[in-house]
Amino acid sequence: GAGVSQSPRYKVAKRGQDVALRCDPISGHVSLFWYQQALGQGPEFLTYFQNEAQLDKSGLPSDRFFAERPEGSVSTLKIxxxxxxxxxxxLCAAGTSGGDGVTGELFFGEGSRLTVL
Amino acid sequence: AQSVTQPDIHITVSEGASLELRCNYSYGATPYLFWYVQSPGQGLQLLLKYFSGDTLVQGIKGFEAEFKRSQSSFNLRKPSVHWSDAAEYFCAVAPPRSGGYNKLIFGAGTRLAVHP
Known part of the structure; x- marks a missing residue:
C-alpha cells in the first residue's frame, strides 16, 4: 500500500537459521512499525522507529529478534x-506523521511470510 | 490491559445483504478506533477511523462504523455487501497520543465470505 515494499514475500527457513526481512518505505515516511501476524490472529506490535531511532522495541518476543533502520529509510528485521x-x-507499516495514526495514515506492506521447518 | 475482541471468527452473508461486524474494546479511556481490511496477498488497508466527535464514522467502500461509549463497541456496517467485500476485517485500537506515536492493538479478525 502506497509504496511500502517488503521482501522476500515468502521465506522458508530451517530451524536454527538466521533470516533477514526487509521493509522499504517511500521517501518521507518518518515512522515505521513492524508487526507479527500469526496464523488466524491479528497483527501484534513488535517495534517502532522514528527516522533512524528505535523508540520502542517492547514487542520483540526475544533477544533473537533485532531490527534496524540505520539511515531512516529501509528497515531490516533480523531473526x-x-x-x-x-x-x-x-508486516511493515510506515507513515509520514509521527506515527500516531491520527494526523497521518499508516500504510502497510504486503508482508513477508516466514515458515520455519 | 488493553484488548480488542471480535466475537465472530467467520461470517457468511449473501451478496446484497446488510452486514455488521462486531468489535468491543477494553481500555480505561476512549482510545482511537480503527477498522482495517485485509484481502488475500495484500496489505492491510484502512477503512475508517474514529478519534472524537460524531460517533458515526463514514469510510471507504461504503462502510461505516458507530462508536458506542456505553458499550465499548465500534461495530462496522455496510448496507449492501458486494462479492468483492470478501476479506478479513480487523478492528484496532490505539491509546490517545502519548510519547509521539501510537501502536495499534488488533483484534483477531473476522473473515467475511459472500455468497452470490
Missing part, C-alpha cells in the same frame, strides 16, 4: 536461530 514458533507473516 537469529529461528524457531518454529517464529513462523508468521511479518
Amino acid at each position: 537469529q536461530r529461528t524457531q518454529q514458533e517464529d513462523s508468521a507473516v511479518y
